[in-house]
Amino acid sequence: MSDTYEIHGCEEADEVAVGPLTLPLDQWHRARGGRMVDFAGYWMPVQFEGIIAEHLWTRESAGFFDVSHMGQLYVSGHDAEAALEAVLPIDLSTLPVGGVRYSLLLNEEGGILDDLMVTRWDSGFYLVVNGATKWDDIAYLRDHLPDAVTLNHLEDSALFALQGPKAFEALEPLVTGGNPLSTLSFMRGGQFKLGGIDAWISRSGYTGEDGFEIAVAAEKASELADLICGQPQVKPIGLGARDSLRLEAGLPLYGHDMTKLVDPVSADLLFGINKRRRNEGGFIGANKVLSLIADGGLRRRVGLAIEGRMAAREGATVLSGDTEVGIVTSGGFSPSLERPIAMAYVPVEFAAPGTSLSIDVRGRKLAASVVSMPFVPHRYHRKGAA
Incomplete structure (x- = not known):
């Protein structure tokens, strides 16, 4: 978008x-x-x-x-926790009542079908999924959750x-x-x-x-x-x-920075796969994802700071010299920084902050450098913070 x-x-x-x-x-x-x-x-x-x-x-x-277009779902019933863990790479055993956690819906090849938020309620789990994918998500979950587990769409x-x-x-x-x-x-x-x-x-x-x-x-x-x-x-x-x-904020958007052809390692979303699940597996796509974690994968989602005032949009080619090395997945002008920024996928050898690259925008090369994300620091109110 x-x-x-x-x-x-x-x-x-x-x-x-x-x-x-x-x-x-x-x-x-x-x-x-x-x-x-x-x-x-x-x-x-x-x-x-x-x-x-x-x-x-x-x-x-x-x-x-x-954001009422997003899908609000409620999963409950016998062993709902174990059933969700068999689908999602999330550790629900450490999620308290009222706790919210980011997770991913993956296919068998480790590709991202959606990202979502999971909250433990008193007697079940509240899920918020993306609006553009919610009907596919609902169908996928109903196919993979056992009959003893109920999925309600909170329409x-x-x-x-x-x-x-x-x-x-x-x-x-x-x-x-x-x-x-x-x-x-x-x-x-x-x-x-x-x-x-x-x-x-x-x-x-x-x-x-x-x-x-x-x-x-x-x-x-x-x-x-x-x-x-x-x-x-x-x-x-x-x-x-x-x-x-x-x-x-450096936050990826499904359908742009994440698709079923993108895995969590490449997308730099391993925080969505909890430590116990990385050790134990047991979720859809685990074999592929755990293999990628072990070898590091071949590419990464990175942030790019772009020189000048022209923005690079989704689909623009990222270059090292004259060699194409990646593609922009999100880009635009940052009102806070008053400069253009972008996210792109590049091979891991080009992913280190400070790496000089360029972006082809309608035949014009824009100088760019890899920077750490977020572009603008997060200001979340974390527990114990002043």
């Missing part, structure tokens, strides 16, 4: 209109001037007042994102993200019952009431900033959105800024 979008119109098929679906906040976004585009099969706002302005507001204050739940250094300041006064919001640290969640509305809140997100993801009944979505965006620190933010924020 880049900051350039194309709006797709509805098509006719057997005299039945087929087009993007609407989310609970569709009219809410339109009433606030959201420019709506077709993304992952839904009408979603790409921007409100402008991508750069929304990006910088989120870095300085708090941005409200509607009547909306999902929001409140991100930025003032996210806590904006959300904390709205908590009207239960534990105080300050009990949540990064990657922990719990049940709260916001203005009397029941919500599941986790301290997590996709921007590199402190912030929260908030699941709420779809029928309460507009009421809660009004409540949160009524705070002076908060503005609604569209897909464009969400993409530039996650790029600055």
Whole structure:
């Protein structure tokens, strides 16, 4: 996803209109001037007042994102923990109630089918998967989970993200019952009431900033959105800024930086495969992935700082001298750094920070160098931090 979008119109098929679906906040976004585009099969706002302005507001204050297109799933039943561990490379034995953990859905060849978040609830597991892949994910999980395990798609739940250094300041006064919001640290969640509305809140997100993801009944979505965006620190933010924020944070996007042809070692996502699982295996794709871990693999996802002002977009060729060595998977102009940045896959011998490369953009070579990610430091609120 880049900051350039194309709006797709509805098509006719057997005299039945087929087009993007609407989310609970569709009219809410339109009433606030959201420019709506077709993304992952839904009408979603790409921007409100402008991508750069929304990006910088989120870095300085708090941005409200509607991510209700994502798939919210609930896995429960007899031995649900063991059943999930047989599919995902995650160690659920060390995940406490309310704990949130990143994981990967892999195929037998070790290719990434999706990345996801897994949370332990009292009697099961709450999964959040990508919107563009959720139907395939649901089918895949149902094929690979035993009959004793139930998979529910929580279609009547909306999902929001409140991100930025003032996210806590904006959300904390709205908590009207239960534990105080300050009990949540990064990657922990719990049940709260916001203005009397029941919500599941986790301290997590996709921007590199402190912030929260908030699941709420779809029928309460507009009421809660009004409540949160009524705070002076908060503005609604569209897909464009969400993409530039996650790029600055060095976070990969499925379908671009990850596909079924990319493995977790190449993608630099081994933190999504817990230590016990690396030792024991026993998950789908384990043989291939553990072999890659042992030999190190052949390529890596790296960050690139680009000289000048021209951005390199997905698909641009990465060169060492005149030799093609890789391809850009995400790229754009960084509003925070005021320079173009990109992520790309290159052979491991070109992956060390400081390596000089170039990128071919429409016949023009842009000088670039490999840099450590994130491009902009993360500001997560970790347990025990000041």
